[in-house]
Amino acid sequence: MRKILFIVEKEFKQIFRNVVLLRMMMIAPVMQLVLLSLAANFEVKNLKIAVVDQDHSTFSRRLVSKFQYIDNFKLTGFTPSYKLAEEQLLLDKVDIVLAIPAHFERDLYRDNRSGVQLMVNAIDGSKAGIASGYAATIIQDFNGDIRIENVPMRKGEVQQVDIVNQYWYNPRLEYRTFMVPGILFELLLLVGGLIAALNIVREKEMGTMEQLNVTPIQKHEFILGKLIPFVVIGLVQFTLGLIVAKFIFRVPMEGSLLLLYVFALLFLILCVGLGLLISTISDTMQQAMFVAFFMLVLFILLSGLFSPTENMPQWAQWLDTINPLKYIIEVARNTMLKGSTFADVRSHFFALLAIALAINGLAIWRYRKTV
Amino acid sequence: MNAIIVDNISKAYGNIQAVSNVSFEVREGELFGLIGPDGAGKTTLFKMLVTLLFPDQGRAVVNRKDIVKDFLQLRTQVGYMPGKFSLYQDLTIEENLDFFATVFGTSIQENYDLIKDIYVQIEPFKTRRAGKLSGGMKQKLALCCALIHKPEVLFLDEPTTGVDAVSRKEFWDMLKSLKQRGLTILVSTPYMDEAGLCDRIALMQGGKILAVDTPQDITKLFQRPLFAVKAAETFRLIQDLRNASFTHSCYAFGEYLHLALEHEITSSDIETYLASHNHRQIDIKRVDPGIEDCFMDLISQTSVPAQS
Numbered sequence: 211m212r213k214i215l216f217i218v219e220k221e222f223k224q225i226f227r228n229v230v231l232l233r234m235m236m237i238a239p240v241m242q243l244v245l246l247s248l249a250a251n252f253e254v255k256n257l258k259i260a261v262v263d264q265d266h267s268t269f270s271r272r273l274v275s276k277f278q279y280i281d282n283f284k285l286t287g288f289t290p291s292y293k294l295a296e297e298q299l300l301l302d303k304v305d306i307v308l309a310i311p312a313h314f315e316r317d318l319y320r321d322n323r324s325g326v327q328l329m330v331n332a333i334d335g336s337k338a339g340i341a342s343g344y345a346a347t348i349i350q351d352f353n354g355d356i357r358i359e360n361v362p363m364r365k366g367e368v369q370q371v372d373i374v375n376q377y378w379y380n381p382r383l384e385y386r387t388f389m390v391p392g393i394l395f396e397l398l399l400l401v402g403g404l405i406a407a408l409n410i411v412r413e414k415e416m417g418t419m420e421q422l423n424v425t426p427i428q429k430h431e432f433i434l435g436k437l438i439p440f441v442v443i444g445l446v447q448f449t450l451g452l453i454v455a456k457f458i459f460r461v462p463m464e465g466s467l468l469l470l471y472v473f474a475l476l477f478l479i480l481c482v483g484l485g486l487l488i489s490t491i492s493d494t495m496q497q498a499m500f501v502a503f504f505m506l507v508l509f510i511l512l513s514g515l516f517s518p519t520e521n522m523p524q525w526a527q528w529l530d531t532i533n534p535l536k537y538i539i540e541v542a543r544n545t546m547l548k549g550s551t552f553a554d555v556r557s558h559f560f561a562l563l564a565i566a567l568a569i570n571g572l573a574i575w576r577y578r579k580t581v
Numbered sequence: 582m583n584a585i586i587v588d589n590i591s592k593a594y595g596n597i598q599a600v601s602n603v604s605f606e607v608r609e610g611e612l613f614g615l616i617g618p619d620g621a622g623k624t625t626l627f628k629m630l631v632t633l634l635f636p637d638q639g640r641a642v643v644n645r646k647d648i649v650k651d652f653l654q655l656r657t658q659v660g661y662m663p664g665k666f667s668l669y670q671d672l673t674i675e676e677n678l679d680f681f682a683t684v685f686g687t688s689i690q691e692n693y694d695l696i697k698d699i700y701v702q703i704e705p706f707k708t709r710r711a712g713k714l715s716g717g718m719k720q721k722l723a724l725c726c727a728l729i730h731k732p733e734v735l736f737l738d739e740p741t742t743g744v745d746a747v748s749r750k751e752f753w754d755m756l757k758s759l760k761q762r763g764l765t766i767l768v769s770t771p772y773m774d775e776a777g778l779c780d781r782i783a784l785m786q787g788g789k790i791l792a793v794d795t796p797q798d799i800t801k802l803f804q805r806p807l808f809a810v811k812a813a814e815t816f817r818l819i820q821d822l823r824n825a826s827f828t829h830s831c832y833a834f835g836e837y838l839h840l841a842l843e844h845e846i847t848s849s850d851i852e853t854y855l856a857s858h859n860h861r862q863i864d865i866k867r868v869d870p871g872i873e874d875c876f877m878d879l880i881s882q883t884s885v886p887a888q889s
Contacts (some may be wrong), residue, residue: 417666
C-alpha cells in the first residue's frame with residue numbers, strides 16, 4: 211500500500227514539473243469546451259438569399275419582405291434571371307435562391323394557386339434541410355396571410371389546426387445547453403485516455419519501465435499508482451469544466467451534483483483504464499497516439515454527441531453498447547437538464563461499471579511485468 | 582558456493598536465437614565479466630537473470646533463487662543497471678534515489694554506507710534533474726540506484742559504453758571497492774581491455790559462450806606464435822600477410838597488425854617475405870597474446886573463418 215503512495219507521489223512530482231503539459235491539461239479542456247460549445251452550433255443563421263422576382267407585384271414584394279425581416283436570412287439582392295441566380299449559387303455567393311415566376315399574383319387571384327421555386331445549395335445536407343425548412347415556414351405563413359385576406363371570412367373563423375410547441379427540459383432550444391454536458395465528458399475521455407496512455411508508454415521508451423520491473427513493485431501497485439493521479443487530475447478538470455458550463459454557458463444543473471461526480475469518477479477510471487490498455491499494446495508514443503486517436507474518434511462519432519444514436523444503423527447501435535461515451539453523455543444530459551436521479555440512470559451506471567471493469571481487467575492482464 | 586548458476590539457458594526472439602544453450606557459474610564475491618561484441622546476446626542474458634525475461638529453456642539460479650519460480654524474491658536481492666540510462670530524467674538525483682529506495686522498502690540513510698563513496702561525488706548536484714547530468718554522473722547515479730537496496734548480486738550491463746576513458750577507469754575502481762565488500766558483480770562489456778580487470782571472464786559471441794576462465798588462463802588458450810607487424814602500406818600489408826603460407830590469421834590491431842602463425846618461424850623470415858613484396862618501413866616484434874587475440878581465434882574456430 212505504501213508503495214502505491216510513493217508511485218503516486220512520484221507521478222505528481224513529474225506532472226507538476228512538466229509545466230507545459232500541466233497547463234495544457236488544465237487550460238486546453240476549458241478552452242476547447244468554450245470554443246466547441248460556441249462553434250458547434252446547428253442553428254442556421256445568416257443564410258444568404260437571392261431573389262429572382264419576375265412578377266414585380268404587391269404579393270411578390272410582400273413575400274420577399276417576409277424573408278427580409280427574419281434574422282436567419284440575409285437578402286443579398288435581386289437577380290434579374292434564373293441563370294444569373296444559378297451562377298451565384300455556383301460561386302457560393304448565395305445559399306438559397308427564391309424564384310417568383312411571372313404572373314404569380316394573377317395566378318393566385320385567378321386560379322387560387324401559384325408556385326414559387328426554392329433552389330438550395332445542398333453541399334451541407336443538414337444545413338440545406340434546415341434552410342429550406344425555414345423558407346417553407348415563411349412561405350406557409352405568407353400563404354395563411356393572403357388566404358385570410360382574400361377569403362371573405364373573419365379571422366377567427368378560419369378552420370385550421372394550430373400547433374403550439376412546448377419544449378421540455380430545454381425550453382428555449384438552446385443548442386449549448388444540449389452540447390456542453392456532452393463535450394465536458396468527451397474532453398475527459400480525451401485527456402484521461404490519451405495522457406494516461408502516453409505517460410506509460412513514455413516510461414517504456416525511457417527504459418524506466420524496465421527499471422521499475424526489477425523492483426518488487428507488483429502489477430496492481432503499479433496500475434493503481436498510475437490510475438490515481440490521472441483520476442484526480444481528471445476530477446479537477448471536470449470541476450473546471452462544470453464551472454465554465456455553469457457560469458459561462460448557464461447550463462442548468464437540475465439533478466444532483468454528487469450523482470454527476472460519482473459518474474465522472476467511474477468514467478475517469480474507465481478512461482484511464484483505456485489509456486493503460488492502449489499503453490500495454492504499444493511500444494512507442496507514436497503507436498499509442500495513433501491507437502488512442504483511432505479509438506477516441508470512433509467513440510466520439512458514435513456517441514450521439516453530434517447526431518442522435520437512435521438514427522444510426524443497427525450495427526452502429528450494437529457497437530454503441532460498448533461505447534462508454536454514449537452512456538455518459540446520456541447521463542450528463544439527463545442529470546443536468548432533466549434532473550434524473552440514480553434510479554433513472556441505473557442501467558447506465560451498470561453498463562459503465564461493466565465496461566470499466568472489463569477494460570481495467572484486460573489492462574491488468576495484458577500488462578506483464580516481464581517485458 | 583556459487584552466486585549465479587546458469588544451466589543450459591536459451592532465449593529466442595521469433596526466429597532470432599539471442600542466447601543458445603549458455604551455461605556458466607559465478608562464484609560468490611567474484612567480479613565476473615561477460616565479454617563480447619554488440620549483438621552477442623549479453624543484454625538478453627542479463628535480462629533473464631534479473632527476471633525481466635523468462636528463458637525459453639534451461640534454468641538459472643541467482644543467489645539461491647530460481648529466476649522463474651522465485652522471481653519476486655529475487656528482485657529484492659539483485660541490483661540491475663541497464664545499458665541505457667533509465668532513471669527518471671525529470672526527477673532530481675536525490676528524488677530518483679529516494680524513489681528507488683522507497684519502492685524497495687528502505688531509505689537512503691539505511692544503506693548510505695554502501696553508496697557513500699560514489700554518492701559523495703554527485704551529492705553537490707543532488708537537486709539537479711537527472712536529465713541534465715553529464716554521462717559520467719548519470720552512470721554514478723544509476724549505480725547508486727542499483728545499490729540502494731543493498732543487493733547481494735549486482736548486474737551491470739555495459740556500464741562503460743559511451744563513457745570517457747577517465748570515467749571508465751574510475752568506474753572500474755568503484756567496482757573493485759564494491760567487490761571488497763563481498764558483492765558478487767556480473768558486468769558485461771564490449772571492450773576487451775576491460776576483461777583483464779575481472780576475476781574471471783566469459784567470452785560470448787552469437788548467443789554462445791566460447792570460453793570461461795581467468796583472463797590469464799584465457800590468453801594461455803592461445804598457443805600460436807604471435808607477431809605485431811607494421812609497414813608503410815597497411816592495406817596491402819594485410820592482404821599480403823593473409824596470402825602468406827605461414828599465416829594462420831591476421832587482424833588489424835591498433836596501428837599494428839597481429840599476425841598469428843601456423844608454425845614457428847622467425848621475424849626475419851617474415852621480413853624477408855614482406856621485402857620480397859616491396860614493403861617498406863617494416864617493423865616486426867614478437868608479442869604475447871591478449872584477450873582480443875584469443876577472442877578472434879575462438880570466433881574463427883567456432884564459426885566461418887573471418888578471413889577470405
